[in-house]
Amino acid sequence: MNNSLCPESEISISAKKNRMIMKELVKGQESATQLKVLLEKPFGSEGSLSCQELTANVLRSFTQAISIINSSSADEVAHRSLLNSGQNGSPVAVSGENRSQKGGRxxxxxxxxxxxxxxxxxxxxxxxxWRKYGQKGVLNSEFPRSYFRCGHKYDQGCLAKKQVQRDQENSNMYRTTYIGIHTCNATTKATHSATDLLNSDHDSEVPNVQDHHISPPSLNIKQTFPKENTPSDVTDHMLNPSMWSALKDFEPSNKPTIVPLMMETDTNNVDNVYSSQRLDMDFRVPSVHFGTDFPFDEGHFLI
DNA sequence: TGAATTTGACCTAA
DNA sequence: TTAGGTCAAATTCA
Structure with missing residues:
Protein backbone atom coordinates (compact mmCIF):
# COMPACT_ATOMS: atom_id res chain seq x y z
CA MET A 1 0.00 0.00 0.00
CA ASN A 2 1.40 3.31 -0.96
CA ASN A 3 1.11 5.92 1.76
CA SER A 4 2.64 8.71 -0.23
CA LEU A 5 0.33 11.45 -1.35
CA CYS A 6 0.25 12.77 -4.84
CA PRO A 7 1.06 16.49 -4.72
CA GLU A 8 -1.55 17.23 -7.35
CA SER A 9 -4.20 15.50 -5.28
CA GLU A 10 -3.14 17.53 -2.27
CA ILE A 11 -3.56 20.75 -4.20
CA SER A 12 -6.92 19.63 -5.49
CA ILE A 13 -8.14 18.61 -2.05
CA SER A 14 -6.81 21.81 -0.52
CA ALA A 15 -8.61 23.94 -3.12
CA LYS A 16 -11.79 21.99 -2.56
CA LYS A 17 -11.55 22.42 1.19
CA ASN A 18 -10.85 26.10 0.78
CA ARG A 19 -14.04 26.42 -1.24
CA MET A 20 -15.95 24.49 1.42
CA ILE A 21 -14.53 26.68 4.16
CA MET A 22 -15.36 29.79 2.16
CA LYS A 23 -18.89 28.54 1.61
CA GLU A 24 -19.41 27.95 5.33
CA LEU A 25 -17.93 31.32 6.26
CA VAL A 26 -20.12 33.09 3.72
CA LYS A 27 -23.16 31.29 5.08
CA GLY A 28 -22.16 32.39 8.57
CA GLN A 29 -21.72 35.91 7.33
CA GLU A 30 -25.14 35.93 5.74
CA SER A 31 -26.76 34.62 8.91
CA ALA A 32 -24.91 37.21 10.99
CA THR A 33 -26.09 39.92 8.62
CA GLN A 34 -29.68 38.72 8.90
CA LEU A 35 -29.22 38.71 12.65
CA LYS A 36 -28.03 42.29 12.53
CA VAL A 37 -31.09 43.29 10.50
CA LEU A 38 -33.31 41.43 12.91
CA LEU A 39 -31.78 43.19 15.89
CA GLU A 40 -32.24 46.58 14.30
CA LYS A 41 -35.93 45.97 13.84
CA PRO A 42 -38.33 47.12 16.54
CA PHE A 43 -38.91 44.49 19.20
CA GLY A 44 -41.65 42.13 18.16
CA SER A 45 -41.19 42.59 14.43
CA GLU A 46 -41.59 39.47 12.40
CA GLY A 47 -38.57 37.95 10.81
CA SER A 48 -38.07 35.02 8.51
CA LEU A 49 -35.84 33.33 11.04
CA SER A 50 -35.67 33.72 14.77
CA CYS A 51 -32.71 35.16 16.59
CA GLN A 52 -31.91 31.72 17.95
CA GLU A 53 -32.08 30.08 14.54
CA LEU A 54 -29.77 32.67 13.04
CA THR A 55 -27.37 32.35 15.94
CA ALA A 56 -27.42 28.59 15.49
CA ASN A 57 -26.74 29.02 11.77
CA VAL A 58 -23.77 31.26 12.45
CA LEU A 59 -22.42 28.81 14.97
CA ARG A 60 -22.99 25.87 12.65
CA SER A 61 -21.16 27.57 9.82
CA PHE A 62 -18.13 28.25 11.95
CA THR A 63 -18.26 24.77 13.43
CA GLN A 64 -18.31 23.29 9.94
CA ALA A 65 -15.46 25.53 8.83
CA ILE A 66 -13.43 24.49 11.85
CA SER A 67 -14.23 20.86 11.11
CA ILE A 68 -12.97 21.21 7.57
CA ILE A 69 -9.82 22.99 8.68
CA ASN A 70 -9.10 20.47 11.37
CA SER A 71 -9.93 17.48 9.24
CA SER A 72 -6.76 18.34 7.37
CA SER A 73 -4.94 18.40 10.68
CA ALA A 74 -6.47 15.11 11.74
CA ASP A 75 -5.59 13.52 8.43
CA GLU A 76 -2.04 14.71 8.80
CA VAL A 77 -1.76 13.49 12.38
CA ALA A 78 -3.21 10.12 11.36
CA HIS A 79 -0.85 9.98 8.44
CA ARG A 80 2.12 10.74 10.66
CA SER A 81 0.91 8.25 13.20
CA LEU A 82 0.77 5.60 10.53
CA LEU A 83 4.26 6.42 9.44
CA ASN A 84 5.59 6.47 12.99
CA SER A 85 3.88 3.28 14.05
CA GLY A 86 6.23 1.30 11.93
CA GLN A 87 9.16 2.69 13.86
CA ASN A 88 8.38 3.40 17.44
CA GLY A 89 4.61 3.24 17.48
CA SER A 90 3.36 2.60 20.95
CA PRO A 91 -0.15 1.44 21.58
CA VAL A 92 -2.48 4.08 22.87
CA ALA A 93 -4.75 3.11 25.71
CA VAL A 94 -8.31 3.25 24.56
CA SER A 95 -11.23 3.77 26.85
CA GLY A 96 -12.99 0.50 27.34
CA GLU A 97 -9.96 -1.70 26.97
CA ASN A 98 -8.19 -3.41 29.85
CA ARG A 99 -10.93 -2.46 32.15
CA SER A 100 -11.00 -3.59 35.68
CA GLN A 101 -13.72 -6.03 36.53
CA LYS A 102 -15.16 -3.67 39.13
CA GLY A 103 -18.54 -2.72 37.79
CA GLY A 104 -17.33 -2.94 34.23
CA ARG A 105 -15.73 0.45 34.56
CA TRP A 130 -26.65 15.53 21.51
CA ARG A 131 -27.18 12.98 24.25
CA LYS A 132 -26.57 13.99 27.82
CA TYR A 133 -24.43 11.50 29.70
CA GLY A 134 -23.56 13.30 32.87
CA GLN A 135 -23.81 16.33 35.06
CA LYS A 136 -21.41 17.48 37.73
CA GLY A 137 -21.10 20.32 40.13
CA VAL A 138 -18.00 22.37 39.51
CA LEU A 139 -15.78 23.92 42.12
CA ASN A 140 -16.34 27.66 42.64
CA SER A 141 -19.35 27.65 40.39
CA GLU A 142 -22.95 27.66 41.48
CA PHE A 143 -24.08 26.06 38.24
CA PRO A 144 -23.50 22.41 37.36
CA ARG A 145 -21.74 21.38 34.18
CA SER A 146 -23.61 19.10 31.80
CA TYR A 147 -21.83 16.62 29.58
CA PHE A 148 -23.11 15.73 26.13
CA ARG A 149 -21.89 13.38 23.44
CA CYS A 150 -22.94 13.32 19.84
CA GLY A 151 -26.18 11.45 19.32
CA HIS A 152 -24.50 9.62 16.45
CA LYS A 153 -21.74 8.13 18.57
CA TYR A 154 -23.02 4.60 18.14
CA ASP A 155 -24.59 4.64 14.69
CA GLN A 156 -21.83 6.66 13.02
CA GLY A 157 -19.02 6.52 15.52
CA CYS A 158 -18.95 10.28 15.97
CA LEU A 159 -16.83 11.17 19.01
CA ALA A 160 -17.75 14.83 19.29
CA LYS A 161 -18.66 16.00 22.76
CA LYS A 162 -19.62 19.18 24.43
CA GLN A 163 -19.86 20.55 27.94
CA VAL A 164 -22.45 23.15 28.81
CA GLN A 165 -22.51 25.35 31.85
CA ARG A 166 -24.34 28.52 32.71
CA ASP A 167 -22.01 31.46 32.79
CA GLN A 168 -21.11 32.49 36.29
CA GLU A 169 -21.26 36.20 35.52
CA ASN A 170 -24.35 36.14 33.36
CA SER A 171 -26.67 33.28 34.13
CA ASN A 172 -28.65 34.00 30.97
CA MET A 173 -25.68 32.87 28.94
CA TYR A 174 -24.27 29.41 28.41
CA ARG A 175 -20.63 28.54 28.13
CA THR A 176 -20.33 25.61 25.78
CA THR A 177 -17.07 23.77 25.25
CA TYR A 178 -16.91 21.60 22.17
CA ILE A 179 -14.43 18.76 22.26
CA GLY A 180 -13.58 16.90 19.10
CA ILE A 181 -14.89 17.22 15.61
CA HIS A 182 -18.15 15.84 14.31
CA THR A 183 -17.45 12.97 11.97
CA CYS A 184 -21.14 12.26 11.54
CA ASN A 185 -22.84 13.71 8.53
CA ALA A 186 -26.11 14.51 10.26
CA THR A 187 -26.96 17.93 11.56
CA THR A 188 -30.57 17.18 12.31
CA LYS A 189 -32.12 19.41 14.89
CA ALA A 190 -32.26 17.76 18.25
CA THR A 191 -35.73 17.05 19.51
CA HIS A 192 -34.70 18.47 22.86
CA SER A 193 -32.01 21.10 22.80
CA ALA A 194 -29.34 21.24 25.42
CA THR A 195 -30.85 24.53 26.49
CA ASP A 196 -34.13 22.79 27.12
CA LEU A 197 -32.39 20.15 29.18
CA LEU A 198 -30.52 22.73 31.21
CA ASN A 199 -33.68 24.72 31.76
CA SER A 200 -35.57 21.65 32.83
CA ASP A 201 -33.83 21.72 36.21
CA HIS A 202 -36.54 21.86 38.79
CA ASP A 203 -34.64 24.22 41.03
CA SER A 204 -33.59 26.51 38.24
CA GLU A 205 -35.12 29.97 38.38
CA VAL A 206 -33.43 31.20 35.26
CA PRO A 207 -36.05 31.61 32.55
CA ASN A 208 -35.73 29.82 29.26
CA VAL A 209 -33.88 32.29 27.09
CA GLN A 210 -35.13 30.56 23.98
CA ASP A 211 -38.63 31.56 24.85
CA HIS A 212 -38.01 35.02 26.21
CA HIS A 213 -35.45 36.59 23.92
CA ILE A 214 -33.91 38.26 26.91
CA SER A 215 -30.52 39.30 25.70
CA PRO A 216 -29.08 40.04 22.30
CA PRO A 217 -27.28 37.05 20.89
CA SER A 218 -23.70 36.87 21.83
CA LEU A 219 -21.18 34.32 20.75
CA ASN A 220 -17.74 34.05 22.21
CA ILE A 221 -15.69 31.37 20.55
CA LYS A 222 -12.28 30.34 21.73
CA GLN A 223 -10.56 27.44 20.09
CA THR A 224 -7.70 25.49 21.54
CA PHE A 225 -5.53 22.85 20.01
CA PRO A 226 -4.23 19.80 21.80
CA LYS A 227 -0.83 20.20 23.33
CA GLU A 228 0.41 17.48 21.03
CA ASN A 229 -0.02 19.97 18.22
CA THR A 230 3.12 22.00 18.21
CA PRO A 231 2.96 25.37 16.48
CA SER A 232 4.64 23.80 13.49
CA ASP A 233 1.94 21.14 13.34
CA VAL A 234 -0.69 23.79 13.40
CA THR A 235 0.85 26.04 10.82
CA ASP A 236 1.08 23.07 8.50
CA HIS A 237 -2.66 23.37 8.16
CA MET A 238 -3.16 27.06 8.26
CA LEU A 239 -5.43 28.69 5.80
CA ASN A 240 -3.82 30.07 2.75
CA PRO A 241 -3.54 33.86 3.19
CA SER A 242 -4.85 34.28 -0.33
CA MET A 243 -8.08 32.78 0.86
CA TRP A 244 -8.40 35.46 3.48
CA SER A 245 -7.65 38.06 0.87
CA ALA A 246 -10.49 36.63 -1.15
CA LEU A 247 -12.66 36.64 1.93
CA LYS A 248 -11.73 40.24 2.61
CA ASP A 249 -12.64 41.18 -0.93
CA PHE A 250 -15.88 39.27 -0.89
CA GLU A 251 -18.59 41.87 -0.83
CA PRO A 252 -22.02 40.66 -1.82
CA SER A 253 -24.77 43.20 -2.16
CA ASN A 254 -26.11 44.53 1.12
CA LYS A 255 -23.33 42.80 3.02
CA PRO A 256 -20.81 44.70 5.12
CA THR A 257 -17.19 44.39 4.17
CA ILE A 258 -14.97 42.12 6.18
CA VAL A 259 -12.40 44.22 7.94
CA PRO A 260 -9.45 42.97 9.98
CA LEU A 261 -9.50 44.24 13.52
CA MET A 262 -7.39 43.13 16.47
CA MET A 263 -5.80 39.83 17.24
CA GLU A 264 -5.26 38.13 20.56
CA THR A 265 -2.35 35.78 20.84
CA ASP A 266 -1.19 33.88 23.83
CA THR A 267 2.40 33.05 24.54
CA ASN A 268 2.11 29.44 23.46
CA ASN A 269 0.85 30.26 20.01
CA VAL A 270 -1.52 27.32 20.23
CA ASP A 271 -4.46 29.19 21.61
CA ASN A 272 -4.79 32.16 19.38
CA VAL A 273 -8.10 33.90 19.32
CA TYR A 274 -9.50 36.19 16.71
CA SER A 275 -12.39 38.33 17.70
CA SER A 276 -14.38 41.27 16.59
CA GLN A 277 -16.52 43.85 18.24
CA ARG A 278 -19.38 44.99 16.12
CA LEU A 279 -22.54 46.76 17.09
CA ASP A 280 -23.74 45.27 20.33
CA MET A 281 -22.36 41.85 19.61
CA ASP A 282 -19.17 40.43 20.95
CA PHE A 283 -18.44 37.94 18.24
CA ARG A 284 -15.32 35.86 18.31
CA VAL A 285 -14.24 33.86 15.34
CA PRO A 286 -12.52 30.56 15.99
CA SER A 287 -8.80 30.99 15.82
CA VAL A 288 -7.07 30.30 12.59
CA HIS A 289 -3.34 30.07 12.44
CA PHE A 290 -1.63 32.15 9.86
CA GLY A 291 1.84 31.93 8.50
CA THR A 292 4.42 34.60 9.01
CA ASP A 293 3.62 35.97 5.58
CA PHE A 294 0.05 36.69 6.50
CA PRO A 295 -0.62 40.14 5.07
CA PHE A 296 -2.52 41.50 8.07
CA ASP A 297 -0.91 42.55 11.30
CA GLU A 298 -4.28 42.29 12.89
CA GLY A 299 -6.58 39.36 12.64
CA HIS A 300 -10.09 40.15 13.73
CA PHE A 301 -12.91 40.32 11.32
CA LEU A 302 -15.90 42.53 11.21
CA ILE A 303 -18.63 40.50 9.63
C1' DT B 1 -42.08 -0.27 26.11
C1' DG B 2 -38.14 1.65 24.16
C1' DA B 3 -35.48 5.77 24.29
C1' DA B 4 -33.54 9.47 26.77
C1' DT B 5 -32.13 11.52 31.05
C1' DT B 6 -30.66 11.55 35.88
C1' DT B 7 -27.55 10.60 39.35
C1' DG B 8 -24.31 8.36 42.36
C1' DA B 9 -20.28 5.58 41.96
C1' DC B 10 -16.09 4.94 39.83
C1' DC B 11 -11.77 6.24 37.62
C1' DT B 12 -7.90 9.21 35.98
C1' DA B 13 -4.85 13.00 35.95
C1' DA B 14 -2.86 16.69 38.22
C1' DT C 1 -5.88 13.81 47.70
C1' DT C 2 -9.21 15.81 44.94
C1' DA C 3 -11.57 17.88 40.92
C1' DG C 4 -13.27 16.66 36.79
C1' DG C 5 -14.92 13.23 33.41
C1' DT C 6 -17.37 8.90 32.44
C1' DC C 7 -20.15 4.87 33.29
C1' DA C 8 -24.30 2.50 33.92
C1' DA C 9 -28.36 1.36 36.78
C1' DA C 10 -32.43 3.67 37.97
C1' DT C 11 -35.82 6.72 36.65
C1' DT C 12 -38.62 9.44 33.62
C1' DC C 13 -40.79 10.45 29.38
C1' DA C 14 -43.31 9.97 25.03
Whole structure:
Protein backbone atom coordinates (compact mmCIF):
# COMPACT_ATOMS: atom_id res chain seq x y z
CA MET A 1 0.00 0.00 0.00
CA ASN A 2 1.40 3.31 -0.96
CA ASN A 3 1.11 5.92 1.76
CA SER A 4 2.64 8.71 -0.23
CA LEU A 5 0.33 11.45 -1.35
CA CYS A 6 0.25 12.77 -4.84
CA PRO A 7 1.06 16.49 -4.72
CA GLU A 8 -1.55 17.23 -7.35
CA SER A 9 -4.20 15.50 -5.28
CA GLU A 10 -3.14 17.53 -2.27
CA ILE A 11 -3.56 20.75 -4.20
CA SER A 12 -6.92 19.63 -5.49
CA ILE A 13 -8.14 18.61 -2.05
CA SER A 14 -6.81 21.81 -0.52
CA ALA A 15 -8.61 23.94 -3.12
CA LYS A 16 -11.79 21.99 -2.56
CA LYS A 17 -11.55 22.42 1.19
CA ASN A 18 -10.85 26.10 0.78
CA ARG A 19 -14.04 26.42 -1.24
CA MET A 20 -15.95 24.49 1.42
CA ILE A 21 -14.53 26.68 4.16
CA MET A 22 -15.36 29.79 2.16
CA LYS A 23 -18.89 28.54 1.61
CA GLU A 24 -19.41 27.95 5.33
CA LEU A 25 -17.93 31.32 6.26
CA VAL A 26 -20.12 33.09 3.72
CA LYS A 27 -23.16 31.29 5.08
CA GLY A 28 -22.16 32.39 8.57
CA GLN A 29 -21.72 35.91 7.33
CA GLU A 30 -25.14 35.93 5.74
CA SER A 31 -26.76 34.62 8.91
CA ALA A 32 -24.91 37.21 10.99
CA THR A 33 -26.09 39.92 8.62
CA GLN A 34 -29.68 38.72 8.90
CA LEU A 35 -29.22 38.71 12.65
CA LYS A 36 -28.03 42.29 12.53
CA VAL A 37 -31.09 43.29 10.50
CA LEU A 38 -33.31 41.43 12.91
CA LEU A 39 -31.78 43.19 15.89
CA GLU A 40 -32.24 46.58 14.30
CA LYS A 41 -35.93 45.97 13.84
CA PRO A 42 -38.33 47.12 16.54
CA PHE A 43 -38.91 44.49 19.20
CA GLY A 44 -41.65 42.13 18.16
CA SER A 45 -41.19 42.59 14.43
CA GLU A 46 -41.59 39.47 12.40
CA GLY A 47 -38.57 37.95 10.81
CA SER A 48 -38.07 35.02 8.51
CA LEU A 49 -35.84 33.33 11.04
CA SER A 50 -35.67 33.72 14.77
CA CYS A 51 -32.71 35.16 16.59
CA GLN A 52 -31.91 31.72 17.95
CA GLU A 53 -32.08 30.08 14.54
CA LEU A 54 -29.77 32.67 13.04
CA THR A 55 -27.37 32.35 15.94
CA ALA A 56 -27.42 28.59 15.49
CA ASN A 57 -26.74 29.02 11.77
CA VAL A 58 -23.77 31.26 12.45
CA LEU A 59 -22.42 28.81 14.97
CA ARG A 60 -22.99 25.87 12.65
CA SER A 61 -21.16 27.57 9.82
CA PHE A 62 -18.13 28.25 11.95
CA THR A 63 -18.26 24.77 13.43
CA GLN A 64 -18.31 23.29 9.94
CA ALA A 65 -15.46 25.53 8.83
CA ILE A 66 -13.43 24.49 11.85
CA SER A 67 -14.23 20.86 11.11
CA ILE A 68 -12.97 21.21 7.57
CA ILE A 69 -9.82 22.99 8.68
CA ASN A 70 -9.10 20.47 11.37
CA SER A 71 -9.93 17.48 9.24
CA SER A 72 -6.76 18.34 7.37
CA SER A 73 -4.94 18.40 10.68
CA ALA A 74 -6.47 15.11 11.74
CA ASP A 75 -5.59 13.52 8.43
CA GLU A 76 -2.04 14.71 8.80
CA VAL A 77 -1.76 13.49 12.38
CA ALA A 78 -3.21 10.12 11.36
CA HIS A 79 -0.85 9.98 8.44
CA ARG A 80 2.12 10.74 10.66
CA SER A 81 0.91 8.25 13.20
CA LEU A 82 0.77 5.60 10.53
CA LEU A 83 4.26 6.42 9.44
CA ASN A 84 5.59 6.47 12.99
CA SER A 85 3.88 3.28 14.05
CA GLY A 86 6.23 1.30 11.93
CA GLN A 87 9.16 2.69 13.86
CA ASN A 88 8.38 3.40 17.44
CA GLY A 89 4.61 3.24 17.48
CA SER A 90 3.36 2.60 20.95
CA PRO A 91 -0.15 1.44 21.58
CA VAL A 92 -2.48 4.08 22.87
CA ALA A 93 -4.75 3.11 25.71
CA VAL A 94 -8.31 3.25 24.56
CA SER A 95 -11.23 3.77 26.85
CA GLY A 96 -12.99 0.50 27.34
CA GLU A 97 -9.96 -1.70 26.97
CA ASN A 98 -8.19 -3.41 29.85
CA ARG A 99 -10.93 -2.46 32.15
CA SER A 100 -11.00 -3.59 35.68
CA GLN A 101 -13.72 -6.03 36.53
CA LYS A 102 -15.16 -3.67 39.13
CA GLY A 103 -18.54 -2.72 37.79
CA GLY A 104 -17.33 -2.94 34.23
CA ARG A 105 -15.73 0.45 34.56
CA UNK A 106 -12.15 1.13 33.95
CA UNK A 107 -9.65 3.55 32.69
CA UNK A 108 -10.63 6.31 30.38
CA UNK A 109 -8.31 8.57 28.60
CA UNK A 110 -8.78 11.99 30.13
CA UNK A 111 -5.98 13.49 28.17
CA UNK A 112 -7.07 16.35 26.04
CA UNK A 113 -6.40 14.62 22.75
CA UNK A 114 -8.90 16.42 20.56
CA UNK A 115 -9.23 19.95 19.42
CA UNK A 116 -11.59 21.98 21.56
CA UNK A 117 -13.10 25.41 21.64
CA UNK A 118 -15.61 27.16 23.79
CA UNK A 119 -18.33 29.67 23.11
CA UNK A 120 -20.47 31.93 25.21
CA UNK A 121 -23.96 32.16 23.86
CA UNK A 122 -27.53 32.79 24.86
CA UNK A 123 -28.45 29.45 23.36
CA UNK A 124 -26.81 26.05 23.21
CA UNK A 125 -28.50 25.07 19.99
CA UNK A 126 -26.18 24.13 17.19
CA UNK A 127 -28.39 21.84 15.10
CA UNK A 128 -26.53 18.76 16.19
CA UNK A 129 -28.14 15.88 18.04
CA TRP A 130 -26.65 15.53 21.51
CA ARG A 131 -27.18 12.98 24.25
CA LYS A 132 -26.57 13.99 27.82
CA TYR A 133 -24.43 11.50 29.70
CA GLY A 134 -23.56 13.30 32.87
CA GLN A 135 -23.81 16.33 35.06
CA LYS A 136 -21.41 17.48 37.73
CA GLY A 137 -21.10 20.32 40.13
CA VAL A 138 -18.00 22.37 39.51
CA LEU A 139 -15.78 23.92 42.12
CA ASN A 140 -16.34 27.66 42.64
CA SER A 141 -19.35 27.65 40.39
CA GLU A 142 -22.95 27.66 41.48
CA PHE A 143 -24.08 26.06 38.24
CA PRO A 144 -23.50 22.41 37.36
CA ARG A 145 -21.74 21.38 34.18
CA SER A 146 -23.61 19.10 31.80
CA TYR A 147 -21.83 16.62 29.58
CA PHE A 148 -23.11 15.73 26.13
CA ARG A 149 -21.89 13.38 23.44
CA CYS A 150 -22.94 13.32 19.84
CA GLY A 151 -26.18 11.45 19.32
CA HIS A 152 -24.50 9.62 16.45
CA LYS A 153 -21.74 8.13 18.57
CA TYR A 154 -23.02 4.60 18.14
CA ASP A 155 -24.59 4.64 14.69
CA GLN A 156 -21.83 6.66 13.02
CA GLY A 157 -19.02 6.52 15.52
CA CYS A 158 -18.95 10.28 15.97
CA LEU A 159 -16.83 11.17 19.01
CA ALA A 160 -17.75 14.83 19.29
CA LYS A 161 -18.66 16.00 22.76
CA LYS A 162 -19.62 19.18 24.43
CA GLN A 163 -19.86 20.55 27.94
CA VAL A 164 -22.45 23.15 28.81
CA GLN A 165 -22.51 25.35 31.85
CA ARG A 166 -24.34 28.52 32.71
CA ASP A 167 -22.01 31.46 32.79
CA GLN A 168 -21.11 32.49 36.29
CA GLU A 169 -21.26 36.20 35.52
CA ASN A 170 -24.35 36.14 33.36
CA SER A 171 -26.67 33.28 34.13
CA ASN A 172 -28.65 34.00 30.97
CA MET A 173 -25.68 32.87 28.94
CA TYR A 174 -24.27 29.41 28.41
CA ARG A 175 -20.63 28.54 28.13
CA THR A 176 -20.33 25.61 25.78
CA THR A 177 -17.07 23.77 25.25
CA TYR A 178 -16.91 21.60 22.17
CA ILE A 179 -14.43 18.76 22.26
CA GLY A 180 -13.58 16.90 19.10
CA ILE A 181 -14.89 17.22 15.61
CA HIS A 182 -18.15 15.84 14.31
CA THR A 183 -17.45 12.97 11.97
CA CYS A 184 -21.14 12.26 11.54
CA ASN A 185 -22.84 13.71 8.53
CA ALA A 186 -26.11 14.51 10.26
CA THR A 187 -26.96 17.93 11.56
CA THR A 188 -30.57 17.18 12.31
CA LYS A 189 -32.12 19.41 14.89
CA ALA A 190 -32.26 17.76 18.25
CA THR A 191 -35.73 17.05 19.51
CA HIS A 192 -34.70 18.47 22.86
CA SER A 193 -32.01 21.10 22.80
CA ALA A 194 -29.34 21.24 25.42
CA THR A 195 -30.85 24.53 26.49
CA ASP A 196 -34.13 22.79 27.12
CA LEU A 197 -32.39 20.15 29.18
CA LEU A 198 -30.52 22.73 31.21
CA ASN A 199 -33.68 24.72 31.76
CA SER A 200 -35.57 21.65 32.83
CA ASP A 201 -33.83 21.72 36.21
CA HIS A 202 -36.54 21.86 38.79
CA ASP A 203 -34.64 24.22 41.03
CA SER A 204 -33.59 26.51 38.24
CA GLU A 205 -35.12 29.97 38.38
CA VAL A 206 -33.43 31.20 35.26
CA PRO A 207 -36.05 31.61 32.55
CA ASN A 208 -35.73 29.82 29.26
CA VAL A 209 -33.88 32.29 27.09
CA GLN A 210 -35.13 30.56 23.98
CA ASP A 211 -38.63 31.56 24.85
CA HIS A 212 -38.01 35.02 26.21
CA HIS A 213 -35.45 36.59 23.92
CA ILE A 214 -33.91 38.26 26.91
CA SER A 215 -30.52 39.30 25.70
CA PRO A 216 -29.08 40.04 22.30
CA PRO A 217 -27.28 37.05 20.89
CA SER A 218 -23.70 36.87 21.83
CA LEU A 219 -21.18 34.32 20.75
CA ASN A 220 -17.74 34.05 22.21
CA ILE A 221 -15.69 31.37 20.55
CA LYS A 222 -12.28 30.34 21.73
CA GLN A 223 -10.56 27.44 20.09
CA THR A 224 -7.70 25.49 21.54
CA PHE A 225 -5.53 22.85 20.01
CA PRO A 226 -4.23 19.80 21.80
CA LYS A 227 -0.83 20.20 23.33
CA GLU A 228 0.41 17.48 21.03
CA ASN A 229 -0.02 19.97 18.22
CA THR A 230 3.12 22.00 18.21
CA PRO A 231 2.96 25.37 16.48
CA SER A 232 4.64 23.80 13.49
CA ASP A 233 1.94 21.14 13.34
CA VAL A 234 -0.69 23.79 13.40
CA THR A 235 0.85 26.04 10.82
CA ASP A 236 1.08 23.07 8.50
CA HIS A 237 -2.66 23.37 8.16
CA MET A 238 -3.16 27.06 8.26
CA LEU A 239 -5.43 28.69 5.80
CA ASN A 240 -3.82 30.07 2.75
CA PRO A 241 -3.54 33.86 3.19
CA SER A 242 -4.85 34.28 -0.33
CA MET A 243 -8.08 32.78 0.86
CA TRP A 244 -8.40 35.46 3.48
CA SER A 245 -7.65 38.06 0.87
CA ALA A 246 -10.49 36.63 -1.15
CA LEU A 247 -12.66 36.64 1.93
CA LYS A 248 -11.73 40.24 2.61
CA ASP A 249 -12.64 41.18 -0.93
CA PHE A 250 -15.88 39.27 -0.89
CA GLU A 251 -18.59 41.87 -0.83
CA PRO A 252 -22.02 40.66 -1.82
CA SER A 253 -24.77 43.20 -2.16
CA ASN A 254 -26.11 44.53 1.12
CA LYS A 255 -23.33 42.80 3.02
CA PRO A 256 -20.81 44.70 5.12
CA THR A 257 -17.19 44.39 4.17
CA ILE A 258 -14.97 42.12 6.18
CA VAL A 259 -12.40 44.22 7.94
CA PRO A 260 -9.45 42.97 9.98
CA LEU A 261 -9.50 44.24 13.52
CA MET A 262 -7.39 43.13 16.47
CA MET A 263 -5.80 39.83 17.24
CA GLU A 264 -5.26 38.13 20.56
CA THR A 265 -2.35 35.78 20.84
CA ASP A 266 -1.19 33.88 23.83
CA THR A 267 2.40 33.05 24.54
CA ASN A 268 2.11 29.44 23.46
CA ASN A 269 0.85 30.26 20.01
CA VAL A 270 -1.52 27.32 20.23
CA ASP A 271 -4.46 29.19 21.61
CA ASN A 272 -4.79 32.16 19.38
CA VAL A 273 -8.10 33.90 19.32
CA TYR A 274 -9.50 36.19 16.71
CA SER A 275 -12.39 38.33 17.70
CA SER A 276 -14.38 41.27 16.59
CA GLN A 277 -16.52 43.85 18.24
CA ARG A 278 -19.38 44.99 16.12
CA LEU A 279 -22.54 46.76 17.09
CA ASP A 280 -23.74 45.27 20.33
CA MET A 281 -22.36 41.85 19.61
CA ASP A 282 -19.17 40.43 20.95
CA PHE A 283 -18.44 37.94 18.24
CA ARG A 284 -15.32 35.86 18.31
CA VAL A 285 -14.24 33.86 15.34
CA PRO A 286 -12.52 30.56 15.99
CA SER A 287 -8.80 30.99 15.82
CA VAL A 288 -7.07 30.30 12.59
CA HIS A 289 -3.34 30.07 12.44
CA PHE A 290 -1.63 32.15 9.86
CA GLY A 291 1.84 31.93 8.50
CA THR A 292 4.42 34.60 9.01
CA ASP A 293 3.62 35.97 5.58
CA PHE A 294 0.05 36.69 6.50
CA PRO A 295 -0.62 40.14 5.07
CA PHE A 296 -2.52 41.50 8.07
CA ASP A 297 -0.91 42.55 11.30
CA GLU A 298 -4.28 42.29 12.89
CA GLY A 299 -6.58 39.36 12.64
CA HIS A 300 -10.09 40.15 13.73
CA PHE A 301 -12.91 40.32 11.32
CA LEU A 302 -15.90 42.53 11.21
CA ILE A 303 -18.63 40.50 9.63
C1' DT B 1 -42.08 -0.27 26.11
C1' DG B 2 -38.14 1.65 24.16
C1' DA B 3 -35.48 5.77 24.29
C1' DA B 4 -33.54 9.47 26.77
C1' DT B 5 -32.13 11.52 31.05
C1' DT B 6 -30.66 11.55 35.88
C1' DT B 7 -27.55 10.60 39.35
C1' DG B 8 -24.31 8.36 42.36
C1' DA B 9 -20.28 5.58 41.96
C1' DC B 10 -16.09 4.94 39.83
C1' DC B 11 -11.77 6.24 37.62
C1' DT B 12 -7.90 9.21 35.98
C1' DA B 13 -4.85 13.00 35.95
C1' DA B 14 -2.86 16.69 38.22
C1' DT C 1 -5.88 13.81 47.70
C1' DT C 2 -9.21 15.81 44.94
C1' DA C 3 -11.57 17.88 40.92
C1' DG C 4 -13.27 16.66 36.79
C1' DG C 5 -14.92 13.23 33.41
C1' DT C 6 -17.37 8.90 32.44
C1' DC C 7 -20.15 4.87 33.29
C1' DA C 8 -24.30 2.50 33.92
C1' DA C 9 -28.36 1.36 36.78
C1' DA C 10 -32.43 3.67 37.97
C1' DT C 11 -35.82 6.72 36.65
C1' DT C 12 -38.62 9.44 33.62
C1' DC C 13 -40.79 10.45 29.38
C1' DA C 14 -43.31 9.97 25.03
Missing amino acids: GRYNRRKSAVSWSILSCTTDDNHV
